[in-house]
Amino acid sequence: MPASTATAPHPHPLAAAARLVMLALIAILTLFATRDVAQLWWIALLAVAGLPSLLAPQHRLIAPLSRVAEVVVLGLAASQVAAVASIGGTVGGLGASAVLPYLAVPVTVTALRRRFREGAALLAVAAATLLVSGALTEVGGRLQLGQAGYLAVCAQWLILAALGLYAAGTLHRVMAVRGEGKPQPYAEATRLLTQLRTVARQLPGATLDPGGISEHLLEELRTVARADRGAVLSASGGGRLVVLAQAGVDRVDWETTLDADSAIADAWASQQAQTAARSQSRSHRGAEVSALIVPLVAGVRTVGLVVLEADVAHAYPPPVVSRVTALTRPAALRLEAALLFDEVRSLATNEERQRLAREIHDGVAQELVMVGYGIDNAMATVFDDADETAEALRTLRGEVTRVIQELRLSLFELRSEVDRQGGLAAAIAEYARTVGASGGLRVHLSLDESTARLPAATEAELLRIAQEAVTNARKHAGASNLWVTCEVDPPYAQIEVSDDGQGMADQRPDGRYGLAIMAERAERIRGRLEIRPRQPSGTTVAVVVGTSSRRDNVRDSAAPEGE
Numbered sequence: 001m002p003a004s005t006a007t008a009p010h011p012h013p014l015a016a017a018a019r020l021v022m023l024a025l026i027a028i029l030t031l032f033a034t035r036d037v038a039q040l041w042w043i044a045l046l047a048v049a050g051l052p053s054l055l056a057p058q059h060r061l062i063a064p065l066s067r068v069a070e071v072v073v074l075g076l077a078a079s080q081v082a083a084v085a086s087i088g089g090t091v092g093g094l095g096a097s098a099v100l101p102y103l104a105v106p107v108t109v110t111a112l113r114r115r116f117r118e119g120a121a122l123l124a125v126a127a128a129t130l131l132v133s134g135a136l137t138e139v140g141g142r143l144q145l146g147q148a149g150y151l152a153v154c155a156q157w158l159i160l161a162a163l164g165l166y167a168a169g170t171l172h173r174v175m176a177v178r179g180e181g182k183p184q185p186y187a188e189a190t191r192l193l194t195q196l197r198t199v200a201r202q203l204p205g206a207t208l209d210p211g212g213i214s215e216h217l218l219e220e221l222r223t224v225a226r227a228d229r230g231a232v233l234s235a236s237g238g239g240r241l242v243v244l245a246q247a248g249v250d251r252v253d254w255e256t257t258l259d260a261d262s263a264i265a266d267a268w269a270s271q272q273a274q275t276a277a278r279s280q281s282r283s284h285r286g287a288e289v290s291a292l293i294v295p296l297v298a299g300v301r302t303v304g305l306v307v308l309e310a311d312v313a314h315a316y317p318p319p320v321v322s323r324v325t326a327l328t329r330p331a332a333l334r335l336e337a338a339l340l341f342d343e344v345r346s347l348a349t350n351e352e353r354q355r356l357a358r359e360i361h362d363g364v365a366q367e368l369v370m371v372g373y374g375i376d377n378a379m380a381t382v383f384d385d386a387d388e389t390a391e392a393l394r395t396l397r398g399e400v401t402r403v404i405q406e407l408r409l410s411l412f413e414l415r416s417e418v419d420r421q422g423g424l425a426a427a428i429a430e431y432a433r434t435v436g437a438s439g440g441l442r443v444h445l446s447l448d449e450s451t452a453r454l455p456a457a458t459e460a461e462l463l464r465i466a467q468e469a470v471t472n473a474r475k476h477a478g479a480s481n482l483w484v485t486c487e488v489d490p491p492y493a494q495i496e497v498s499d500d501g502q503g504m505a506d507q508r509p510d511g512r513y514g515l516a517i518m519a520e521r522a523e524r525i526r527g528r529l530e531i532r533p534r535q536p537s538g539t540t541v542a543v544v545v546g547t548s549s550r551r552d553n554v555r556d557s558a559a560p561e562g563e
Contacts, residue, residue: 016054022105023047029098033085042077046102049073064118067106071122074102075129082150083139094149100157107161111168119165123158130154208341211526214245217331224323226315227308234304234339242453243491251492253283254307256452264305267293271302273325275316280307290315294324296332303336342457372400405438418459425449425486428466432484439474441482449488458545461525462495465518469497469541477501479538492546500538
């Protein structure tokens with residue numbers, strides 16, 4: 001006996017029941033039309049012809065041949081039953097309607113299996129069989145094919161079967177089109193991201209940086225309209241705007257609340273350019289001012305605003321507004337693509353951090369904990385005279401504890417992100433306190449954050465730079481104090497981390513890799529990174545984004561000492 005045998009597929013109970021019901025129905029109709037029990041042998045022959053298709057529905061050869069046999073037997077049975085019914089006194093040829101309803105069985109099976117060509121072939125075979133059998137059968141000296149009733153009944157059932165097959169095919173095509181219109185989420189995401197990568201490589205300068213696009217737009221607009229101050233604003237959630245870029249001598253505290261009574265809020269809501277005779281900033285104290293606010297609309301969605309101001313009256317007549325809007329129209333689509341790309345990149349980065357955190361927590365961290373337990377057991381059972389072994393085990397236990405602590409801090413770093421309510425300064429402060437406490441560092445914080453927010457991607461990169469600087473100070477500097485300064489006043493921001501350790505000498509192993517990562521992050525948000533010695537000892541790491549109204553963008557090495 002073989003070790004295993006292949007089991008044939010069992011007939012579907014619903015298909016078997018449908019065939020039995022249909023066979024019983026045409027058997028009753030045949031008896032009623034002919035009053036001849038002998039004609040039931042056609043019903044038995046139909047059952048035998050359809051049995052292979054029922055038992056082996058997936059077979060590529062047996063199932064189709066069985067269905068062909070069914071329609072051939074059906075055509076012969078229809079002609080014979082019609083002839084017997086006519087002899088019995090029924091109107092000539094109408095007796096075929098007793099068995100032809102069975103034609104729905106093989107045709108429906110092909111439709112359900114989406115084999116519409118086979119269904120059409122079965123109808124053609126059925127029609128040919130009915131014609132041939134009708135031409136060979138005589139009733140009262142006349143051919144069956146010459147009786148109008150026979151032809152009418154055969155045509156009726158053939159047409160009904162063809163209409164059913166056509167309806168099934170149409171329904172299948174409609175469902176297929178709807179399925180194409182709603183692809184699976186991951187397949188659609190892959191398709192769109194592939195298209196985005198291709199398009200991004202073809203863009204001028206190959207950039208999808210919202211800040212760079214905004215600065216270029218402001219430069220273009222200042223060539224067609226006077227602007228002593230200007231800014232590009234974008235939505236950040238919570239009914240507020242963020243400053244993507246600004247132009248002018250002084251930094252401006254723009255109105256970023258969409259609930260305020262301002263031309264900025266009106267332009268956002270109406271998607272129409274607005275002019276005003278007062279400044280749209282909260283800090284401007286000038287006399288005569290002209291303001292122009294142009295919404296950046298991509299399709300039906302407002303993706304941002306351009307604000308231009310001049311310190312003269314009536315600086316933006318309709319012709320100037322027309323020239324400005326002509327430039328902002330194509331820029332809106334570019335900015336929307338850049339913002340969407342930023343959002344996709346942020347989602348991918350957050351998901352990757354969570355994945356890495358889970359892998360470390362479920363893998364290496366758990367294994368090291370088990371190693372620690374094993375060392376504890378070994379220390380409990382070591383011989384009293386094995387002092388050297390016990391000391392080695394204690395040292396190893398301390399090392400494992402240190403590695404576990406490092407892993408937990410790595411998990412904390414991966415999971416840390418800027419809360420949309422708390423802000424960048426709060427996230428940096430929380431991280432510095434946690435890491436400083438684990439390393440025995442005294443942490444001094446100086447936080448100055450505006451209520452306005454930087455773009456989410458910029459905040460995320462600044463947080464990672466600050467984390468890298470704090471981690472390097474804890475691991476490698478041998479410091480006692482850590483000073484963290486955070487100043488955020490969009491679009492300007494400055495983060496500074498200083499320590500009183502051994503400085504950036506060759507003996508510090510944090511070296512070039514960590515510095516290269518920070519430099520890449522700063523370049524990504526169009527910021528600048530500065531690393532310099534701190535007097536009398538230690539290192540200062542500073543990153544600056546945007547320009548401040550003051551000229552001391554990067555502070556002296558002496559950091560504030562207040563907590």
